[in-house]
Amino acid sequence: MMTGWGKHHLPIRSSTAEDSGRQRGETGRQGTVLCLLFAETGDTEPSPVSLSPVRTVPCPPFNYPSMTESILKILSLLSERDLPGQIPDHTAGKSFLKDTAPALRLFTALWCILLCALSHNAVFVLGVLAVELVRLALLPAKSLLHVLKKVIPPVLFSLLILLPGFFLGHPRTMLTISMKVLTTVLILAILNEDLRWQQITASFHALHVPQVFILTLDMTVRFLDLMGRMSQAMYEAVTLRTVSSRGKQYDRSRMKAAGGILGTVFLRSEIMAAEVAEAMECRCFDGTFRVYEKHKRGPADYIYALLIPLLLAAFLLTGR
Amino acid sequence: MIDLNDVIYRYPDGTPGLNHVSLHLQAGECCVLTGPNGSGKSTLFRILNGLAFPQSGSYLLDDQPITESYLRNKKNAAAFHRRIGYLFQNSETQLFTRSVEDEVAFGLWQLGLSEEEVHARTDHYLQMLSLTAMRHRAPFHLSGGEKKRCALAAVLAMEPQVLIMDEPLGGLDEEGQRWISDCIRSLKREDRLIILATHNRSLADSLADRILTMDKNHEIR
Numbered sequence: 001m002m003t004g005w006g007k008h009h010l011p012i013r014s015s016t017a018e019d020s021g022r023q024r025g026e027t028g029r030q031g032t033v034l035c036l037l038f039a040e041t042g043d044t045e046p047s048p049v050s051l052s053p054v055r056t057v058p059c060p061p062f063n064y065p066s067m068t069e070s071i072l073k074i075l076s077l078l079s080e081r082d083l084p085g086q087i088p089d090h091t092a093g094k095s096f097l098k099d100t101a102p103a104l105r106l107f108t109a110l111w112c113i114l115l116c117a118l119s120h121n122a123v124f125v126l127g128v129l130a131v132e133l134v135r136l137a138l139l140p141a142k143s144l145l146h147v148l149k150k151v152i153p154p155v156l157f158s159l160l161i162l163l164p165g166f167f168l169g170h171p172r173t174m175l176t177i178s179m180k181v182l183t184t185v186l187i188l189a190i191l192n193e194d195l196r197w198q199q200i201t202a203s204f205h206a207l208h209v210p211q212v213f214i215l216t217l218d219m220t221v222r223f224l225d226l227m228g229r230m231s232q233a234m235y236e237a238v239t240l241r242t243v244s245s246r247g248k249q250y251d252r253s254r255m256k257a258a259g260g261i262l263g264t265v266f267l268r269s270e271i272m273a274a275e276v277a278e279a280m281e282c283r284c285f286d287g288t289f290r291v292y293e294k295h296k297r298g299p300a301d302y303i304y305a306l307l308i309p310l311l312l313a314a315f316l317l318t319g320r
Numbered sequence: 321m322i323d324l325n326d327v328i329y330r331y332p333d334g335t336p337g338l339n340h341v342s343l344h345l346q347a348g349e350c351c352v353l354t355g356p357n358g359s360g361k362s363t364l365f366r367i368l369n370g371l372a373f374p375q376s377g378s379y380l381l382d383d384q385p386i387t388e389s390y391l392r393n394k395k396n397a398a399a400f401h402r403r404i405g406y407l408f409q410n411s412e413t414q415l416f417t418r419s420v421e422d423e424v425a426f427g428l429w430q431l432g433l434s435e436e437e438v439h440a441r442t443d444h445y446l447q448m449l450s451l452t453a454m455r456h457r458a459p460f461h462l463s464g465g466e467k468k469r470c471a472l473a474a475v476l477a478m479e480p481q482v483l484i485m486d487e488p489l490g491g492l493d494e495e496g497q498r499w500i501s502d503c504i505r506s507l508k509r510e511d512r513l514i515i516l517a518t519h520n521r522s523l524a525d526s527l528a529d530r531i532l533t534m535d536k537n538h539e540i541r
Contacts, residue, residue: 198419219416225460272412276416278408280416281397282404283426285426288429288430
């Protein structure tokens with residue numbers, strides 16, 4: 001039976017006795033997709049691909065729902081796909097950097113940051129900054145943009161914080177600190193582009209960070225990603241199932257749904273944590289954790305290691 | 321090898337999990353457990369893996385009673401878990417390290433094997449499960465089938481005598497199902513006890529030496 005309900009129509013197959021629950025679920029989903037297509041194209045007739053027999057139910061115009069901004073923010077942060085583990089390996093084509101131990105690169109970066117922080121001479125910081133800017137310029141466009149997005153906000157923030165100092169007669173302080181912030185963040189951002197998250201955490205092992213801490217850090221990132229995906233899927237499910245018109249009541253029900261999503265994610269995280277603990281127990285976990293590392297020191301490591309005394313020499317020569 | 325005698329298990333809220341389950345399984349046997357959802361298959365597996373303990377009845381592994389107090393001893397627990405490998409229903413939660421190779425090596429480090437042995441076994445099982453090309457990838461970025469293979473490699477690397485698999489074909493596409501089925505068939509040739517739960521009738525028929533069915537009353541028929 002076909003019934004007109006206004007501009008947008010949602011064809012849903014009438015449920016029959018032989019429909020299994022799963023089939024009904026699939027049909028519902030298909031119906032929703034069709035609804036979205038109609039809303040976008042302005043079609044009023046059901047698509048020829050729709051299943052028959054069909055009946056139509058009202059469907060509002062294509063509007064993604066409005067949950068409160070804060071909850072949306074949390075969900076979008078959770079579903080952030082650009083977690084460190086997913087950053088592509090930009091060092092793929094750079095054999096020298098690829099051959100260098102990640103731990104050495106991490107240590108050199110930290111060493112460089114330390115020297116910049118201790119330096120009272122702008123020449124040293126400027127020198128390091130110049131080198132880092134050259135490295136930045138050599139990055140592919142996408143990575144360059146990625147780095148700049150990370151670098152600009154903290155530098156602007158530090159400039160803003162130190163702005164009163166400029167008017168109170170200490171303009172040099174503002175420039176020095178902002179420059180140091182720029183150098184530090186730039187070093188870390190480029191390092192983050194060069195190394196994958198796994199390599200960074202593996203490097204912590206070489207720096208004698210406790211292994212359980214590394215494991216916890218890894219698992220936190222991994223589960224943030226998992227929870228993000230989960231909340232994203234639930235958010236989409238809520239979005240697709242909402243077909244009522246806008247209004248206060250509607251917003252309230254959406255709020256409840258958003259709260260439900262966070263609550264469910266929390267409960268699921270608890271269950272998952274228990275499952276992970278069991279999985280670890282089944283594999284004889286006794287609190288010790290080791291990283292699988294097969295890196296053998298090569299000439300690239302020794303050449304790169306020269307940077308450490310060179311940086312120190314430059315630091316001392318420029319009068320600290 | 322495995323003896324369960326009149327095991328009764330209830331969840332903390334009082335819901336029955338297992339009702340008077342008795343079972344005797346021998347090494348080299350392949351036992352397939354079937355039954356509707358919620359009949360207690362996973363609960364039985366949790367008990368067999370020492371993750372839950374029955375309120376009454378006994379569980380013996382090679383005549384050694386497996387109790388909570390027995391597994392509280394770290395040495396006993398390590399020896400026990402070394403002998404029993406468990407492939408979880410949800411591979412997602414079974415994979416927790418930063419890379420596929422770390423995942424496979426995790427249990428091996430725990431066993432206290434030498435570095436050479438760990439590397440050799442890791443390489444072998446990565447190759448066996450066709451995971452060598454993705455050894456540096458993060459496990460949680462793999463596809464469903466790859467995750468299952470990775471979890472299986474991690475379990476097999478520990479070379480357990482008893483291999484328990486909870487719905488190994490769950491959530492896999494046709495090719496993935498075929499791949500894992502073939503893999504289980506090849507494992508069957510080895511002299512180890514395999515217990516698996518599945519809803520896949522053809523897999524059960526082709527693999528099982530014995531098919532056990534759990535009913536809605538949480539009993540084995």
